[in-house]
Amino acid sequence: DERLWAEGLKLLRTLADAGHEAYMVGGSVRDRLIGRPLHDIDIATSALPEAVQALFPRTLPTGLQHGTVTVIVDGDPFEVTTYRTESGYSDSRRPDEVAFVTDVREDLSRRDFTFNAMAVGLDGALLDPFGGREDLSAGIVRTVGRAADRFGEDALRMLRAIRFGAEFGFELASDTWEGIATHKQRLSHVAMERVGAEWDKMIAGQGPDQACAWLQHSGLLVHLKERLPSLTAARIDGWGLANARAIRLAAIDGIDVRWAAYWIGVGASEADALSACKTLRMSGKRSARIAAAVGFERRLADGRTGGPALLEGCDQRNWIEAVLDYGVPAAEDWLAIEVSVRGFEGLAERDWLAAMPITRVGQLAVRGDELSKLLGRSPGPWVARLLRALLSEVAHGKLPNEKADLTLAARNWITRMLPPE
Ligand code: ATP
Numbered sequence: 001d002e003r004l005w006a007e008g009l010k011l012l013r014t015l016a017d018a019g020h021e022a023y024m025v026g027g028s029v030r031d032r033l034i035g036r037p038l039h040d041i042d043i044a045t046s047a048l049p050e051a052v053q054a055l056f057p058r059t060l061p062t063g064l065q066h067g068t069v070t071v072i073v074d075g076d077p078f079e080v081t082t083y084r085t086e087s088g089y090s091d092s093r094r095p096d097e098v099a100f101v102t103d104v105r106e107d108l109s110r111r112d113f114t115f116n117a118m119a120v121g122l123d124g125a126l127l128d129p130f131g132g133r134e135d136l137s138a139g140i141v142r143t144v145g146r147a148a149d150r151f152g153e154d155a156l157r158m159l160r161a162i163r164f165g166a167e168f169g170f171e172l173a174s175d176t177w178e179g180i181a182t183h184k185q186r187l188s189h190v191a192m193e194r195v196g197a198e199w200d201k202m203i204a205g206q207g208p209d210q211a212c213a214w215l216q217h218s219g220l221l222v223h224l225k226e227r228l229p230s231l232t233a234a235r236i237d238g239w240g241l242a243n244a245r246a247i248r249l250a251a252i253d254g255i256d257v258r259w260a261a262y263w264i265g266v267g268a269s270e271a272d273a274l275s276a277c278k279t280l281r282m283s284g285k286r287s288a289r290i291a292a293a294v295g296f297e298r299r300l301a302d303g304r305t306g307g308p309a310l311l312e313g314c315d316q317r318n319w320i321e322a323v324l325d326y327g328v329p330a331a332e333d334w335l336a337i338e339v340s341v342r343g344f345e346g347l348a349e350r351d352w353l354a355a356m357p358i359t360r361v362g363q364l365a366v367r368g369d370e371l372s373k374l375l376g377r378s379p380g381p382w383v384a385r386l387l388r389a390l391l392s393e394v395a396h397g398k399l400p401n402e403k404a405d406l407t408l409a410a411r412n413w414i415t416r417m418l419p420p421e
């Protein structure tokens with residue numbers, strides 16, 4: 001942290017020596033004041049992007065049209081942005097127009113919240129025109145200027161207000177809540193990748209349960225319904241129910257496991273969770289992992305007799321079948337959720353898992369093409385069904401994982417399940 005900050009100061013020095021103003025701004029100034037670890041440092045400067053590029057040996061043209069150049073110092077990236085104002089977010093993605101300005105205060109005034117609109121220069125003095133420091137110590141999220149105006153410019157800021165509030169354990173200023181009440185329906189126009197990025201940070205952060213509760217109570221979530229059909233009204237309200245069932249995202253390690261717990265909590269199906277994750281622009285890999293843990297739980301819930309999800313013990317046979325359908329990683333994620341919800345150790349399930357001779361078709365001692373040759377049947381969709389059936393037998397400890405035993409069992413299965421060829 002100190003090293004990063006010192007590197008930032010060096011960068012300010014280089015800019016100052018060339019006759020430019022420069023300040024550390026935004027999240028790093030805020031995080032340093034409240035003693036949170038820094039992850040990156042943003043710098044605002046009077047220098048134009050070309051001047052910044054000319055001053056440093058290693059730069060990337062990150063967003064030249066918005067005035068941003070990434071400067072690499074000792075492998076660490078610094079975003080250096082020319083003082084600017086913005087006007088209009090008609091597409092709710094990026095400002096229509098960016099104008100470079102000469103006064104750092106003007107740059108600070110375009111920023112969203114008072115505690116994000118502070119700057120520190122080379123002399124170490126804090127520039128805090130909107131009372132960010134006071135709001136930090138009082139624990140208040142407050143917009144720079146009237147919330148209704150600022151949310152009207154960029155509706156994403158409503159999510160950011162909730163994110164910062166939940167993250168820091170702050171309250172939202174009443175004007176900020178009123179701004180959300182006025183503009184919440186505008187969330188339906190904000191680009192899904194921006195929504196996804198903010199929501200992801202909420203789930204990953206320090207206050208995921210508060211964030212989800214606020215998203216629901218504020219009425220914001222309702223305005224994602226059109227683009228996230230899996231978030232039915234019942235499910236949005238279902239989050240309260242999930243909380244009542246003691247799902248606490250904060251007690252779960254890992255962002256994807258938390259997401260799975262969220263979808264389980266609101267009662268989404270595996271397919272709905274998958275499509276919601278994709279709509280929120282998560283990678284295919286993340287979406288699949290999250291959906292698999294949801295699927296695992298749904299698979300168990302189907303096998304239970306009417307018991308509420310996540311509160312009932314499960315039977316061994318069902319549980320092992322779920323492992324075979326969804327894989328060991330999904331089982332591990334499910335266990336992590338269960339442990340956090342029920343406070344149990346999952347000892348029985350861990351024993352069952354450890355006792356499974358194999359967990360995947362690929363571990364069978366015979367391959368599908370071998371079987372179809374040995375049994376003299378032309379390959380087809382039946383092969384996958386057969387292998388899955390053999391997997392079950394072996395995984396439940398009813399059949400040794402030996403080629404001869406598997407071939408014999410396969411022959412029986414074919415006689416029972418398939419018409420003669
Ligand atoms: P984090 O620690 O989550 O990165 P951050 O404050 O650095 O927090 P960023 O999204 O990285 O947040 O944005 C950097 C800075 O840019 C903010 O501190 C804020 O000053 C400004 N900013 C970002 N997004 C907006 C926005 N939508 N409207 C106004 N200002 C914004």
Ligand code: MG
Pocket residue numbers: 027040
């Ligand atoms: Mg940041």
